[in-house]
Amino acid sequence: MVAVYSPDSAGPNSVERTSSDIVLRLSPSQPPPLLPFELQKYVSGDAWASRVSAIIRTASRYSKPQIERIWFLFGFLYATSC
Secondary structure (H helix, E strand, O other), rough: OOOEEEOOOOOOOEEOOOOOOOOEEOOOHHHHHOOHHHOOOOOOHHHHHHHHHHHHHHHHHHOOOOHHHHHHHHHHHHHHHO
């Protein structure tokens, strides 16, 4: 399983590994991370770079922090008014 999250305190392009998972934290402002050694026999370097950049591009298209803040504010105001 490969999960994609926004960067947080762990820093951009950090990698967390467990026995069965590799979790990559991707940032649109950073270059794509290098191919993890666990996946090198399954994915080529070029395919990895194109896949990661496509994931970042798609996630960036749907990430709207300002709209999320406004939505949260409306929800909070609604919850406190009831």
